[in-house]
Amino acid sequence: MDAIEFLTGFDNIMVKIQKLLSICQTQLEGESTETVKGLCLKLILILITGIQSINQNILIEYIMISPLFDCLVKLLCDVPTRQRHGYEVVLIITFLVNYRKYHAANPYVVKLSILDDEIALNGYGQVITSSLSEFCNQYNLEHAENQNASWFSSLTNIVGNMFISEEGGVRMQQVRANNALLLAFYEAIHLNRNFITTLAQTQTDASSPPSPNNTLSNIQDIPDLSAAPATFDVTTQPSNLLVTFFQYCSIVMQDTKTEAGTNTVKLCFLILGCITEDQYANSLMHDVSLAFKVRLHRLPMRHRKLSSDKTTSSQPLICTLLDLLVEFILSHMMKKFPMELYMLCTGVLQRILCYQKKCRIRLNFVWKELWTALISLLRFILQNENYLGKKINIFVLSIKVVNMMNFFITYGDNFLPTPGSYDELYYEVIRMHQVFDNIYSMALRYSSGDGDYKEDALKLNNTLFNVRAIIKHFNPKIEQWLASANLSTPSEEQILEIVKKNYDSLTLKLQDSLDHYERYTEMPHYGTFFTNMVNIILCDTRNNINCSLLNFTNIASEYPVI
Incomplete structure (x- = not known):
């Protein structure tokens, strides 16, 4: 910003920046060479990335009031231009969408949304x-x-x-x-x-883009200043x-x-x-x-x-x-436990299940793999309770995992592919009953104390009601059948048969809000994350542009001025 003021004078900065942007737009919309269009896009990126924090860059105000958005949209519609400059075009739109979007009305947010x-x-x-x-x-x-x-x-x-x-x-x-x-x-x-x-x-894309390996084969092609990954197709599939x-x-x-x-x-x-x-x-x-x-x-x-x-x-x-x-x-499931990522992952799962339940879609999927993964996650939390419990609230994630099982127990008949799938769900709960028993015992210890997680531990035990009801209902019947058959270890088929015959006497409780989730909102939960992400991308972009301009200067210096 200081350099711009030095070159143009503070009094003339608005007029000259608008004139500069007007020239760039004319070149981008006209019959200019791809090299000139690339330079114009790089110049706009230089203006956007001139300051470390995008929200402090006053120059962007002049870009926001210019008719640049429509020009960028046209560039995306043209296949050859998009193949060569699509990355820069999309990057410019993304930066401008994120300019002070939490502090004031952003016209680029509106334009992109409509x-x-x-x-x-x-x-x-x-x-x-x-x-x-x-x-x-x-x-x-x-x-x-x-x-x-x-x-x-x-x-x-x-x-x-x-x-x-x-x-x-x-x-x-x-x-x-x-x-x-x-x-x-x-x-x-x-x-x-x-x-x-x-x-x-x-x-x-039907037409092939220019090979990046040949961009220096002709002096008229200099410079290819793309500092980003190439935007061409690399597979014909x-x-x-x-x-x-x-x-x-x-x-x-x-x-x-x-x-x-x-x-x-x-x-x-x-x-x-x-x-x-x-x-x-x-x-x-x-x-x-x-x-x-x-x-x-x-x-x-x-x-x-x-x-x-x-x-x-x-x-x-x-x-x-x-x-x-x-x-x-x-x-x-590692010592450096990515708690937030697991919460986001289970949130995605919940959205999928809610849609399938609502639309009664019976997906041909091996659901047993998901149930096994969820139970394995609970077992990992149990095994690492002493370590993880000191760093994170393990009960919040445990509640989400158990409620995922509750969702299948409560609504599985609406979307599981076959009645046999519902039987397999009960079999997995019965087979892994020790995990659920231990989770209940762990939550009972915390809910009886005066720790920080008392309320969440109590809530976890409440969510375990149906799972424990299944275990308490079927385990005695399995043991009774084993005694009558004089067997010590039942097969999976035998347990499934017992499950099928004893559904009628099972009593479960309908739990609230299993098929509802809080819709995603960027603020206030993720505002800081996106602000930091934008500034990191801005810094990387500025460094890449500097490197590409330096390379172009070194290449150009090898050619005599005619």
């Missing part, structure tokens, strides 16, 4: 899809190379190299670069219902934004040990929460005619083979999302 140009929205989505696809494909290649190496080499490479914790790590830099597009994805999902229709559309995003989530969700990694995963879960809260998005994901095979990457763990990535069969997208959530639950 945008109904299908071509522009589809182009917006293609920019995100292409960049995330490039990341996923590069990861797949490196992962395949590691799979072909020795067992020890594979372990060290996957765990040590895929997510380098140092700030300069190549993989982490790529993840951070994609955070800008994740934020753009979030803003579109959160603000614009019309964008939902693009989620499951097959996205393949039909895909869509949801397919790509699910695979991307499966990769980045492997890194929750660093703060940066945790923030990326948190943003992914917030996006998933917004998606699963939308009725139309849910209808798309549950549509059996929209079936895709998706490769979900899984964290290497000691109890399973390294080559444990899961390529789903051709199935509705909601099944893939459930697979992703189950995998997260099972693979993040």
